[in-house]
Amino acid sequence: MEGPGLGSQCRNHSHGPHPPGFGRYGICAHENKELANAREALPLIEDSSNCDIVKATQYGIFERCKELVEAGYDVRQPDKENVSLLHWAAINNRLDLVKFYISKGAVVDQLGGDLNSTPLHWAIRQGHLPMVILLLQHGADPTLIDGEGFSSIHLAVLFQHMPIIAYLISKGQSVNMTAVNGQTPLMLSAHKVIGPEPTGFLLKFNPSLNVVDKIHQNTPLHWAVAAGNVNAVDKLLEAGSSLDIQNVKGETPLDMALQNKNQLIIHMLKTEAKMRTNQKFRLWRWLQKCENIITLAETGCLDFRTFCTSCLIRKPLRSLHCHVCNSCVARYDQHCLWTGRCIGFGNHHYYIFFLFFLSMVCGWIIYGSFIYWSNHCATTFKEDGLWTYLNQIVACSPWVLYILMLATFHFSWSTFLLLNQLFQIAFLGLTSHERISLLKQSKHMKQTLSLRKTPYNLGFMQNLADFFQCGCFGLVKPCVVDWTSQYTMVFHPAREKVLRSV
Numbered sequence: 001m002e003g004p005g006l007g008s009q010c011r012n013h014s015h016g017p018h019p020p021g022f023g024r025y026g027i028c029a030h031e032n033k034e035l036a037n038a039r040e041a042l043p044l045i046e047d048s049s050n051c052d053i054v055k056a057t058q059y060g061i062f063e064r065c066k067e068l069v070e071a072g073y074d075v076r077q078p079d080k081e082n083v084s085l086l087h088w089a090a091i092n093n094r095l096d097l098v099k100f101y102i103s104k105g106a107v108v109d110q111l112g113g114d115l116n117s118t119p120l121h122w123a124i125r126q127g128h129l130p131m132v133i134l135l136l137q138h139g140a141d142p143t144l145i146d147g148e149g150f151s152s153i154h155l156a157v158l159f160q161h162m163p164i165i166a167y168l169i170s171k172g173q174s175v176n177m178t179a180v181n182g183q184t185p186l187m188l189s190a191h192k193v194i195g196p197e198p199t200g201f202l203l204k205f206n207p208s209l210n211v212v213d214k215i216h217q218n219t220p221l222h223w224a225v226a227a228g229n230v231n232a233v234d235k236l237l238e239a240g241s242s243l244d245i246q247n248v249k250g251e252t253p254l255d256m257a258l259q260n261k262n263q264l265i266i267h268m269l270k271t272e273a274k275m276r277t278n279q280k281f282r283l284w285r286w287l288q289k290c291e292n293i294i295t296l297a298e299t300g301c302l303d304f305r306t307f308c309t310s311c312l313i314r315k316p317l318r319s320l321h322c323h324v325c326n327s328c329v330a331r332y333d334q335h336c337l338w339t340g341r342c343i344g345f346g347n348h349h350y351y352i353f354f355l356f357f358l359s360m361v362c363g364w365i366i367y368g369s370f371i372y373w374s375n376h377c378a379t380t381f382k383e384d385g386l387w388t389y390l391n392q393i394v395a396c397s398p399w400v401l402y403i404l405m406l407a408t409f410h411f412s413w414s415t416f417l418l419l420n421q422l423f424q425i426a427f428l429g430l431t432s433h434e435r436i437s438l439l440k441q442s443k444h445m446k447q448t449l450s451l452r453k454t455p456y457n458l459g460f461m462q463n464l465a466d467f468f469q470c471g472c473f474g475l476v477k478p479c480v481v482d483w484t485s486q487y488t489m490v491f492h493p494a495r496e497k498v499l500r501s502v
Contacts, residue, residue, distance in 0.1 A: 182214030
């Protein structure tokens, strides 16, 4: 016999192939509060003297249960559904009855029901933490496997009972406990429970991230990808799950995501792989820098005038560390305000072309503005002067005047920088930084310093040929110098001259 309502609830919750709400998208974490209250406060029975012991246990009628047991009822005897009294007391959170039955010889780990589970399993499914504590105190074994192949901690994970998970682990149950198929609680959470919990909660107890199950050889990350569990994937990647482990089919988590065509998870895995590659590269660079320091020190070349304390490398000749870009720039010229990048060996000639074409475009706009005013505006510049002329063009086309002002501004600085760069390159053979440094040094020298008499000035034609790597139809032979790896001197074949750092 069963109590009204409750008996069927107990059977449905414990005997079916899956608990209510259990499926691909997990357990119903927030049950109806009225239903939960109904389980605790059943309707009163006017006459309990006729109740059998199963019904009395379900309703928690302690006196009736005690009366029947003292009359000779064996507490270890299961009912017709192979369910013991301890099971019914556990699932209904009847603490006093559990203590009484155990004192009368009830087997705390007796198997029963369609799922062949223990009273502890039934209590965990319902989330009764006080009952779980009581059963463990009386010797219940949390490692026993039920008919579905799950241990106590697996059931707590499936039903998302975080307090029970924490209590079981604290009592010594392994967070890496495996089910019959080899799945750990973390795998089960990632696969069966869609959402960040209890995956994130389990990760706080340092579970094994890269262990695989027995059948599919999947890691927890594989299972999260297979279920499309984006939150679990994010948590596992943050914890450091491996991206390279292959399952029994030879698939990595990314391969599974590509097969499932889950674009968000594909993006997450590729981004994480790129970040980890960069971290490995930075570690390799760090080790390489340490080796460089040792080599330089042992060969007597660790001079902090030529050693970059930011990059931890020996600076090549004519290089400088840019604190804006946080890197050493070969043949450093300047950090350009207009391009937002450093100008050096790799892009200096492009910078010259940029200034040249910008000046050309701005000059063309200025010329076009005056042509427009002369053709479309009635002006009397010769008769009335400049001020009247300005008033006339403003009244005629203020938008063209605005464009002219912008073009004039950009034409002025680009032309000035272009001429200054060409002068430094062709007549001095210096960069902007070297020129400024030499000018500062000359202020503290008794003798005047000529900027044209430096080791880098090889003459007008040779300077241009070396900078632009142009032979000028065979008239000049350019010298190829890799300033990213030149540390001490440069031998110029055309002049047979040794160049040294200024």
